[in-house]
Amino acid sequence: MALVKKMLHLYLRRLSEKAENRRSLLRAAAFHKHSAGQPPPAAEENALPENRVPSAAATGRDTPAKTLNEMPGPNTISNIIEFFYRDGFSRIHEIQQQHSKKYGRIFKSRFGPQLVVSIADRDMVAEVLRAEGVAPQRANMESWKEYRDMRGRSTGLISAEGEDWMKMRSVLRQLIMRPRDVAVFSDDINAVVADLVTRVCQLRRKQPDGLTVLNVNDLFFKYAMEGVSVIMYEQRLGCLEERIPQQSLEYIAALHLMFSSFKTSMYAGAIPVWLRPFIPKPWREFCHSWDGLFKFSQIHVDRKLSEIRARLAAGEEVKGGMLTYLLVTKEMTVEEIYANMTEMLLAGVDTTSFTLSWSIYLLALHPQVQQRIYEEVERTLRPGQVPVSEDIPRMPLIRGLVKETLRLFPVLPGNGRITQKDLVVGGYLIPAGTQLALCHYSTSLDEENFPGATEFQPERWVRKDATDRVDNFGSIPFGYGIRSCIGRRIAELEMHLALTQLIQNFRIQVSPLTQVVRPKTHGLLTPGAPINVQFVDRL
Amino acid sequence: MKPARPGSRAHNSLTPYVTGHRDAACIRSRQFSCYTRTLRSEDKVTIHFINRDGLKMTVKATPGDSLLDVVIDQNLDLDGFGACEGTLACSTCHLIFEEEVFKTLGPITDEEMDMLDLSYKPTDTSRLGCQICVHKSQEGMTVHVPESVADLRQPDVGTTSSSS
Numbered sequence: 001m002a003l004v005k006k007m008l009h010l011y012l013r014r015l016s017e018k019a020e021n022r023r024s025l026l027r028a029a030a031f032h033k034h035s036a037g038q039p040p041p042a043a044e045e046n047a048l049p050e051n052r053v054p055s056a057a058a059t060g061r062d063t064p065a066k067t068l069n070e071m072p073g074p075n076t077i078s079n080i081i082e083f084f085y086r087d088g089f090s091r092i093h094e095i096q097q098q099h100s101k102k103y104g105r106i107f108k109s110r111f112g113p114q115l116v117v118s119i120a121d122r123d124m125v126a127e128v129l130r131a132e133g134v135a136p137q138r139a140n141m142e143s144w145k146e147y148r149d150m151r152g153r154s155t156g157l158i159s160a161e162g163e164d165w166m167k168m169r170s171v172l173r174q175l176i177m178r179p180r181d182v183a184v185f186s187d188d189i190n191a192v193v194a195d196l197v198t199r200v201c202q203l204r205r206k207q208p209d210g211l212t213v214l215n216v217n218d219l220f221f222k223y224a225m226e227g228v229s230v231i232m233y234e235q236r237l238g239c240l241e242e243r244i245p246q247q248s249l250e251y252i253a254a255l256h257l258m259f260s261s262f263k264t265s266m267y268a269g270a271i272p273v274w275l276r277p278f279i280p281k282p283w284r285e286f287c288h289s290w291d292g293l294f295k296f297s298q299i300h301v302d303r304k305l306s307e308i309r310a311r312l313a314a315g316e317e318v319k320g321g322m323l324t325y326l327l328v329t330k331e332m333t334v335e336e337i338y339a340n341m342t343e344m345l346l347a348g349v350d351t352t353s354f355t356l357s358w359s360i361y362l363l364a365l366h367p368q369v370q371q372r373i374y375e376e377v378e379r380t381l382r383p384g385q386v387p388v389s390e391d392i393p394r395m396p397l398i399r400g401l402v403k404e405t406l407r408l409f410p411v412l413p414g415n416g417r418i419t420q421k422d423l424v425v426g427g428y429l430i431p432a433g434t435q436l437a438l439c440h441y442s443t444s445l446d447e448e449n450f451p452g453a454t455e456f457q458p459e460r461w462v463r464k465d466a467t468d469r470v471d472n473f474g475s476i477p478f479g480y481g482i483r484s485c486i487g488r489r490i491a492e493l494e495m496h497l498a499l500t501q502l503i504q505n506f507r508i509q510v511s512p513l514t515q516v517v518r519p520k521t522h523g524l525l526t527p528g529a530p531i532n533v534q535f536v537d538r539l
Numbered sequence: 540m541k542p543a544r545p546g547s548r549a550h551n552s553l554t555p556y557v558t559g560h561r562d563a564a565c566i567r568s569r570q571f572s573c574y575t576r577t578l579r580s581e582d583k584v585t586i587h588f589i590n591r592d593g594l595k596m597t598v599k600a601t602p603g604d605s606l607l608d609v610v611i612d613q614n615l616d617l618d619g620f621g622a623c624e625g626t627l628a629c630s631t632c633h634l635i636f637e638e639e640v641f642k643t644l645g646p647i648t649d650e651e652m653d654m655l656d657l658s659y660k661p662t663d664t665s666r667l668g669c670q671i672c673v674h675k676s677q678e679g680m681t682v683h684v685p686e687s688v689a690d691l692r693q694p695d696v697g698t699t700s701s702s703s
């Protein structure tokens with residue numbers, strides 16, 4: 001025990017030394033502005049950039065870490081009222097901000113038996129993610145696992161843990177995580193973008209003004225679905241056609257059910273098994289939507305498998321993309337492939353489509369910003385030239401647009417981690433096994449991290465040169481590290497290529513039909529109302 | 540477009556072509572080049588790594604390998620280094636170069652810059668080891684492995700509960 005205390009002590013020393021260093025750096029920076037040799041006046045020192053003290057400094061040099069009991073936070077009753085009675089679930093992102101203002105950048109809440117430690121500080125989030133082990137855990141996935149056990153299914157990347165997760169992750173990341181491996185999909189994605197542009201023209205013709213596309217998210221949902229499946233299933237689904245094939249329609253229905261039953265399915269996991277006979281609906285819906293999702297991926301995986309077998313039987317060469325590779329190399333079992341296809345499709349559609357919808361909304365609201373981006377695109381590409389992945393680095397505002405959209409509307413307003421070791425964060429000893437909530441929405445909109453935080457400024461992400469650093473742990477919309485989003489590069493490719501072409505072809509304007517659209521949490525941060533925009537031809 | 544991973548458990552009669560998978564960089568192709576490598580050891584490049592405790596480790600590296608490969612191949616003991624296996628999802632292979640060498644390193648991509656932003660205390664001569672390939676001109680260079688991870692982890696001392 002004494003040893004533990006000693007080590008803890010040493011450890012805290014190191015952290016607070018770091019804080020001290022940082023402060024002296026700040027001082028040095030301020031010092032720089034004054035004539036050499038003259039110490040800055042005392043008043044000036046207090047006016048330093050808020051003396052932004054990193055987490056550990058709160059502990060002071062020799063203070064031992066505080067326990068969770070000492071951590072502030074809302075009490076259980078007010079939490080229950082907030083979430084269940086006042087439907088806090090749809091305002092989780094706002095509550096996150098309110099609570100961090102009220103209780104500080106680290107606070108605890110209780111949801112029944114579940115204790116959650118929320119962290120709304122950029123540096124503390126960085127500390128936690130940098131300290132991760134080899135198989136980080138996001139949250140308790142019992143209900144997902146239970147469904148899979150019941151149906152004899154495998155877990156996929158989202159639901160798997162430990163060894164299982166490591167094994168699948170190391171196969172999949174070698175296929176779809178390296179930017180240059182994903183860049184080769186440009187042409188496939190561009191075929192989908194072409195259909196998207198055509199679809200915009202078809203849809204706006206149906207409106208009296210000939211310009212408006214109603215509820216753009218509906219369109220982007222189909223685009224994202226088509227985009228993910230052209231890469232993952234190596235097949236088009238026909239979602240952007242006037243008449244969508246029955247199978248794809250069924251899948252869309254299952255996805256919508258999964259999404260709309262999000263709240264109930266959250267309860268589904270929370271309701272104890274013995275209570276299920278009395279409250280059967282949530283669990284039933286949860287299973288029903290998973291059935292639909294698995295069925296869809298199974299159809300597509302099986303189709304590919306029989307195609308491969310047929311080719312082999314005919315002595316032909318087998319060529320293909322990601323799915324072919326997985327099926328041929330057998331680095332994962334077919335059940336694991338079904339599960340991963342299912343979970344990746346689930347993770348890859350709404351996320352991408354909401355982000356595209358917000359981007360378009362922001363462009364419509366800010367015509368001047370839009371114009372600057374348009375000019376950059378025009379400068380970079382020849383008239384009518386279809387951009388590919390290699391063109392994106394020459395259009396930093398396109399990347400800035402996506403980053404800024406995800407900063408203002410982080411699709412995952414918060415993320416989870418279960419600590420695997422004891423950690424000291426913000427001066428508190430957090431025991432292994434604690435559920436953390438990393439409050440990305442709060443840090444993204446924190447004035448200290450991003451001056452002018454509520455303003456839409458894609459330029460803030462543009463670097464002057466390669467050594468120009470943007471300290472951006474405040475906005476990590478895809479997470480960070482080995483458990484971060486595996487579809488990140490696919491999503492970026494889809495968004496960069498679609499946005500560039502939309503900006504190239506259309507001037508995007510707010511429709512008189514659209515009021516102010518606010519975000520709402522529904523598992524993900526979604527537009528709280530339909531976004532209707534006008535697409536005016538540029539040419 | 541290259542055939543899929545050579546060393547994997549692929550079905551013999553198949554010649555899978557994987558459009559999305561441009562053979563995973565240096566790690567895979569090394570399996571082919573072992574032969575020539577052992578023959579011509581004089582072509583190797585001497586690199587000094589200074590680890591987080593200031594200790595110097597000197598290795599002979601093969602041109603074309605990434606610095607991440609070198610660390611893995613030579614079993615350099617650097618806790619947590621290269622966690623995402625060179626897929627640009629983390630910055631645990633952060634390295635600091637000498638200014639002269641830094642200028643000669645190839646161009647940096649946006650994705651690498653983004654990841655460097657998230658590294659612990661990046662400097663003006665920082666790069667990610669997974670993105671740097673060994674080159675003859677680097678003979679004798681020294682790279683620093685900066686402090687990065689593992690500062691928050693409690694020392695492993697058995698009891699990990701909050702009892703205090």
Ligand code: HEM
Binds near residue numbers: 349406412415478
């Ligand atoms: C704008 C689009 C997207 C955003 C903002 C996003 C965001 C995220 C975030 C924040 C995580 C959690 C990371 C963590 O815990 O550290 C995640 C995980 C994940 N995402 Fe995405 N995502 C997007 C698109 C996609 C796409 C297109 C796919 C599929 C191709 C995908 C597949 C996944 C999977 C499978 C995981 C779980 C990874 C694991 O646990 O190993 N995502 N995503």
